[in-house]
Amino acid sequence: MNSSLANLIISLNSVAMGDKKADLILKNCNLLSVYTKEIIPKIQIAIIDDRIAYVGTDAAHTIGPKTTVIDVNGKYVSPGFADPHLHIDQFVLPSEFAKKALLCGVTSLFSDPIDIVSVTGYKGFQEFLKLGEDLPIRIFQVVPGGLPVDAKFSNSKTFSLSQEKTAIKHPHILGLGEVFSWTKVTLREPKTMKSLSTMLECDCIINGHTAGISEKKLNAYVSSGILSCHEPINFDQVLERLRLGMWVMIREGSIRRDLKEIIPRVLSHGTYLNRLMFCSDGLNPLDITKFGHIDHCIRESIKLGLKPIDAITMASKNNFDYYNMGKDLGGIAPGKLADILVFNDLKSFKPNKVFVGGKLVVSNGSIVTYIKKKIISPWIKKTVKLKKFAKNDFLIKSKKKDVLANTIFMQTEIITKIGSAELHSKNGHVSASFDSDIWKVAAFDRTHGTNRHAIGFLENFGADIGAFASTWSFHENDMIVIGSNDSDMAIASNHIIKNQGGLVVVKSGKILASLPLQFAGIVSTDSFEKVSSNFQNINNSIVDSGCKFARPHLIPLFLPFLALPSVRILSGGIVDVKKRNYIQPIN
Ligand SMILES: [Fe+2]
The missing domain is CATH 2.30.40.10 (Urease, subunit C, domain 1)
Incomplete structure (x- = not known):
């Protein structure tokens, strides 16, 4: 001793x-x-x-x-509550998020800073760690476990195996974050298997992400040492995972809310609760203000029939037992x-x-308590490496007069399918068509300083705006621009360059709303209140203009996300997710 x-x-x-x-x-x-x-x-x-x-x-x-x-x-x-899985590299700095979480009784956050790593790699991860230290809340971190999402198409940065080994020596780094590309596990991709075995050798935790898998694939995943999941969306999925010895984090956050579906079945089945937790997976500023955090999960679960003491235990002890920290925390x-x-x-x-x-x-x-403002290195506020845009940068050329376009058809803010539209070219260029609800959509590499980009068409967006641009995308790092005209698309892009990241809405040459995200282009250095107000303005300006979806900020966030169906756009091109190949914007 x-x-x-x-x-x-x-x-x-x-x-x-x-x-x-x-x-x-x-x-x-x-x-x-x-x-x-x-x-x-x-x-x-x-x-x-x-x-x-x-x-x-x-x-x-x-x-x-x-x-x-x-x-x-x-x-x-x-005991204080814990959120066992969330991405705090979103919207506000950890010091700002901590203030809100503490008011909800959350004293420990288990952070998975996957997007900071996707944009800034190991150097940015170290910078982000510093922001979580010496705060009046406990922030534990994991090394992001799923990057790149798909090496064939992804633009994201990641860790080398030796960087992973170095990182887990840090006392606040507990292991590997959600291994969301489960095919890398079931196909025994060499780097992933080495990464998993390194974590197990070092007694580190490995967080899971088993969306949609079951039976032999789930067994292969669990047998590889990954013992938790926050993706079950119904009780059958919860039960299958618990029976295989997994721990389940029931998600109630800004992306999904699963308590209502799962808790009543947990109670009617009489499921053993010791391996159940609540997690947010990430909360936007409006949701944490309106609903709360883990305190909300407790209130909702009690309304659904859970006993208060059981809800408290799921919010505290179970999390620390899972992370092998029960001797120090949880009760x-x-x-x-x-x-x-x-x-x-x-x-x-x-x-x-x-x-x-x-x-x-x-x-x-x-x-x-006094929460000191952290000093942020200037380099991480300069990650948008793009040259000034002109409207001609968004042209889609065609020699034919009538063209059949492949569109990204928005079914929800998140899920897409491949659509098609008959369009006409003028002066050798094919334009968006507001009347037909056909938009241009572009993805530009904004991190590596290449001029790599792709431009295509998007369908079923509906808002009467000129352009919507964002540098925040899961778990890639391209700038996404959606627009009804090339001129507003250029204005939106240049505004993003000026702010070095963020979201912006433009109409007829005017900025309708702007949310600067200066830290790596994905987190704001502004106060919680200012970010909250800017975020609300972004969504309101698009929804009020007739958008078909209630949460339009999710559209650029998910448009490059290769882990979901059916068609995605990244700076390398438009990707058919199932066939794993590129498709052209026009035939
Ligand atoms: Fe997650």
């Missing part, structure tokens, strides 16, 4: 025995015990430094002249880190007080 650990247990032991005095005592707690599934009244908790030393009915022997005693007057006390017991929530009742689950490592960080629903 090293000397600091020996000193730690001697210190905790001494406080428990009353031979040393506590820093803080919480008394009159109605303790939600995640170990026995009880609510235990009149409990006293003694804390020294950042850990709990004593939990019992009388902590008087630990009180000294410098001990702070807080009487919580019979309020409910639980209120001697030796544990003092991440503690105090609630007025068992209805709102908005904590009145939040302690992280024994320090009060939220009181009466407000942040009461």
